[in-house]
Every structure is written in structure tokens, then in C-alpha cells.
Amino acid sequence: MPRRKKKSLFTHKKVSKPKFTLGIPTDREWETMQHYACFVVPDEEGNQHSFKIHQTAFILPDGVLPDTSHHPTAYWIGRIKQIRARNEEDVWARVQWYWSPQEVNSVIKSFDVSGCGQYERIMSDYYDYVSTASFCDHATVMRYDERAVDQEEFDSDHFYCRFDLEYRARRILPNVENTACCCGVSYNPDRDPVMHFCPRPACRAAYHQECLTRPDKKLDKIARNRKFIENWPDTDENLSIEDLAGSRPCRKRRKGLKSSVPDPLEQFPETLVRAAQQQIVKGVQAGGVVGNVKAVVAARQLIYCSLLEGSPLPTDWKDKIDVEAAIPPKRKGTPVFVCPQCKNLI
Ligand SMILES: [Zn+2]
Ligand SMILES: [Zn+2]
Known part of the structure; x- marks a missing residue:
């Protein structure tokens, strides 16, 4: 598989004062705001980056400096569901968040972060209004169905999503047990050798x-x-x-x-x-x-x-x-085991 070209996320100009003073829109105000299909964010060098509805993006977390590039895992990731604006300068997106495993663990204690890799994100049904000034580049999060026999390949530094979070019900879908090993712990692609x-x-x-x-x-x-x-x-x-x-x-x-x-x-x-x-x-x-x-x-x-x-x-x-x-290139012979369920050789 050809490797993706590595590029770092773009940086923003340092903003000393926010351009808007009204703050995050309320649900009621949101209903009255003008709809848009896309918005544009300039980077530090003045290049324009366009974001559309249904695209996934890196979003600058609160308290993280906008004028330096950080490791991709330092950013929040969200999917743009709606775009609305008060005026040209004050544009907002309704974002559906991907959560990190640690964030999920903070609301579902039984969710085991040791079975998650650093690029794993969990699609939540949790939304926020986010100022477009916080958008930091496009992101892709691969769907990873561990039970699928036709799962598309992706690199080890690619974000992926195996689970969805139902926030109010405090529920993870599909059930982690369905895909976990017989020991109860999920496959961690950063850690597990074979x-x-x-x-x-x-x-x-x-x-x-x-x-x-x-x-x-x-x-x-x-x-x-x-x-x-x-x-x-x-x-x-x-x-x-x-x-x-x-x-x-x-x-x-x-x-x-x-x-x-x-x-x-x-x-x-x-x-x-x-x-x-x-x-x-x-x-x-x-x-x-x-x-x-x-x-x-x-x-x-x-x-x-x-x-x-x-x-x-x-x-x-x-x-x-x-x-x-x-066929793996010159891998040392892998020992043979039996499947704990069907007892066939694996
Ligand atoms: Zn195991
Ligand atoms: Zn089997």
C-alpha cells in the first residue's frame, strides 16, 4: 500500500483578542443563524483551507497554542454537521465529536483504555458548537470493523474508529466483548505483537x-x-x-x-x-x-x-x-495454535 505523504497540520496566526464577543451560540440562537455549506480558514502563511459539511477535521483544544504545530493526537477530532454564522467574521460549526479512549473511560469506567491504540477514536453522539477559528486541517478517521473479513488496510499512524459511544445511555456499540480476545482485552494495535x-x-x-x-x-x-x-x-x-x-x-x-x-x-x-x-x-x-x-x-x-x-x-x-x-516477506515461522471457539488451526 502506498504510504500517505506526511504533512504537519497547519498553524494559525496568534490571535491576541477574539474577534467575536458574543461567545458560543445557544440552541435558540443557532436556529436563527444563517446556514452555509462550507467555510474557509486561513493558515499562518495566508493559505485558505476550505471545510465542508460532513468533513472531519482536527480542532484546536482549549488552551492549546494555535501558532505551533502539535502531534496529531494532541488535537480534538470532529465531524462537521452544520455550518452557521452571525456574520462573516463569526462563523460556527455544529460538530459531532470523536472521543479519545481516555475521555470515554472518564464517563464509562469499565471501558478499558489498555485495549486501545493512541490513534483510536470513538464516534460519539455528543455535539457542540465550535468556532471555525479553532479548525486546524482535515482529518480522516478510518472505520475499523474487526469482525469484517474485507476490512480495508490502513497505516499504523492513521486514526481509526471501532466503537460508537451513546453518551446519555453510557453505552459502547458494538459491545466490546464481541471483538475482544478470550481474555476480555481488546486488540491494541500499538502494543500487541501477534x-x-x-x-x-x-x-x-x-x-x-x-x-x-x-x-x-x-x-x-x-x-x-x-x-x-x-x-x-x-x-x-x-x-x-x-x-x-x-x-x-x-x-x-x-x-x-x-x-x-x-x-x-x-x-x-x-x-x-x-x-x-x-x-x-x-x-x-x-x-x-x-x-x-x-x-x-x-x-x-x-x-x-x-x-x-x-x-x-x-x-x-x-x-x-x-x-x-x-504472504509475509521472510517472517520467522509463526507457531500454530487452535482457535478457542471452533478448535481449528489458526
Ligand atoms: Zn487475550
Ligand atoms: Zn474459530
């Missing part, structure tokens, strides 16, 4: 490597790789490659003798099979925040569909999987 993901529809969860147990039976590499492929993302049934191909495994082959039944995997390109037999992992030492979930799942799905329907691979199969993302 998380193992089980793609089965009934599992769709990632586990800290240290919370998992090793399989009782030791398998050789070839058998293990087949077991990884057979942990299908499309079914909870334990179907072998031969079951899907409609052929029974030959007993002779199991004993390692020459078999007359061809291996159903032989019909697939080697790179596709290699991608499908990767362990699905993510974490600081395992391919980044979202890891290889999407790529390996896509490879297993292609094999699954083709075997199940007895149809050839789609001609554009290469466009459907990111082989580079699936």
Missing part, C-alpha cells in the same frame, strides 16, 4: 498469541498448511478439501504412498494456494494494524467456491487477492 484471527463465520475474532494454546497433535508442514486452508471463512462446517471436491481422500495417500487420485489443490495456481495457506495474523510484528486478514480470506474463498461449484477460477482471480499482503 494476534491470530479465525475467519470462521461463527468465530471472526482475533486472539493474543499468548492467550492461545498449541494443538495436541503435531502435524507436518504440508498437513498443517492444508488445515489452514480448510479453516474456511464461508462455512462453520468442518469440510476437507477432498469433501468439497467431491472425492474421498485415498487411504493410500494418507500413508504417503503413491495415489491415483489427484490432489484437488493441484488445479490451482501455486501463488493462490500459498496465499490461502497463510496463518491469518495482525499486529506490530505481524503485518500491521489489519494484517493479512482480507488477502488470505479472499484466497481461501476463491478455492472454496471453485471446489464447491466445480467451476474454474475466475480469470481475474489475481485482481481479487493481494498476494503480497497475504
Whole structure:
């Protein structure tokens, strides 16, 4: 994935006195104010930055100096819902806030900040009127659905949002337990070295490597790789490659003798099979925040569909999987574990 060009947030001219004296509008005054679709904020060098409704922005927190650039995590982040003004100089936005994990913890004590990364934000249903003088650049906050098998990749210094906060109900959605590891702690992309993901529809969860147990039976590499492929993302049934191909495994082959039944995997390109037999992992030492979930799942799905329907691979199969993302470059062999739920190899 191409890395985003790094740029620091723009700075504002030092303002000694606020231009407006009326302060934050009341709800009643807001209703009477003129509507706008966008507003413009000049930076210190005089460049104009335009902000529109539905865009997300960095906002200067109270007491933070406007004329120096700070680390992106030092800013507040909000989504612009409405723009209104008293006059040209006195423009306001109604902002829906993203909260930091620490802010959520201050109202929901059970919300565990140790399971959150520094770039994690929680979308709240809490709104404020914010002067456009406090706006400090555009921001993007990626939606991160940990249960999704097609989650888009993003860099480790990209803001992301896994949860929503219902402020009045003091509730987090979706329930943190739905995505947390079996130990109850969520995946922290800044801290956790290797998380193992089980793609089965009934599992769709990632586990800290240290919370998992090793399989009782030791398998050789070839058998293990087949077991990884057979942990299908499309079914909870334990179907072998031969079951899907409609052929029974030959007993002779199991004993390692020459078999007359061809291996159903032989019909697939080697790179596709290699991608499908990767362990699905993510974490600081395992391919980044979202890891290889999407790529390996896509490879297993292609094999699954083709075997199940007895149809050839789609001609554009290469466009459907990111082989580079699936197969880690020279990573040390990852130990094998069993999924705590479905007991398949992960
Ligand atoms: Zn755990
Ligand atoms: Zn599982």
C-alpha cells in the first residue's frame, strides 16, 4: 500500500483578542443563524483551507497554542454537521465529536483504555458548537470493523474508529466483548505483537498469541498448511478439501504412498494456494494494524467456491487477492495454535 505523504497540520496566526464577543451560540440562537455549506480558514502563511459539511477535521483544544504545530493526537477530532454564522467574521460549526479512549473511560469506567491504540477514536453522539477559528486541517478517521473479513488496510499512524459511544445511555456499540480476545482485552494495535484471527463465520475474532494454546497433535508442514486452508471463512462446517471436491481422500495417500487420485489443490495456481495457506495474523510484528486478514480470506474463498461449484477460477482471480499482503516477506515461522471457539488451526 502506498504510504500517505506526511504533512504537519497547519498553524494559525496568534490571535491576541477574539474577534467575536458574543461567545458560543445557544440552541435558540443557532436556529436563527444563517446556514452555509462550507467555510474557509486561513493558515499562518495566508493559505485558505476550505471545510465542508460532513468533513472531519482536527480542532484546536482549549488552551492549546494555535501558532505551533502539535502531534496529531494532541488535537480534538470532529465531524462537521452544520455550518452557521452571525456574520462573516463569526462563523460556527455544529460538530459531532470523536472521543479519545481516555475521555470515554472518564464517563464509562469499565471501558478499558489498555485495549486501545493512541490513534483510536470513538464516534460519539455528543455535539457542540465550535468556532471555525479553532479548525486546524482535515482529518480522516478510518472505520475499523474487526469482525469484517474485507476490512480495508490502513497505516499504523492513521486514526481509526471501532466503537460508537451513546453518551446519555453510557453505552459502547458494538459491545466490546464481541471483538475482544478470550481474555476480555481488546486488540491494541500499538502494543500487541501477534494476534491470530479465525475467519470462521461463527468465530471472526482475533486472539493474543499468548492467550492461545498449541494443538495436541503435531502435524507436518504440508498437513498443517492444508488445515489452514480448510479453516474456511464461508462455512462453520468442518469440510476437507477432498469433501468439497467431491472425492474421498485415498487411504493410500494418507500413508504417503503413491495415489491415483489427484490432489484437488493441484488445479490451482501455486501463488493462490500459498496465499490461502497463510496463518491469518495482525499486529506490530505481524503485518500491521489489519494484517493479512482480507488477502488470505479472499484466497481461501476463491478455492472454496471453485471446489464447491466445480467451476474454474475466475480469470481475474489475481485482481481479487493481494498476494503480497497475504504472504509475509521472510517472517520467522509463526507457531500454530487452535482457535478457542471452533478448535481449528489458526
Ligand atoms: Zn487475550
Ligand atoms: Zn474459530
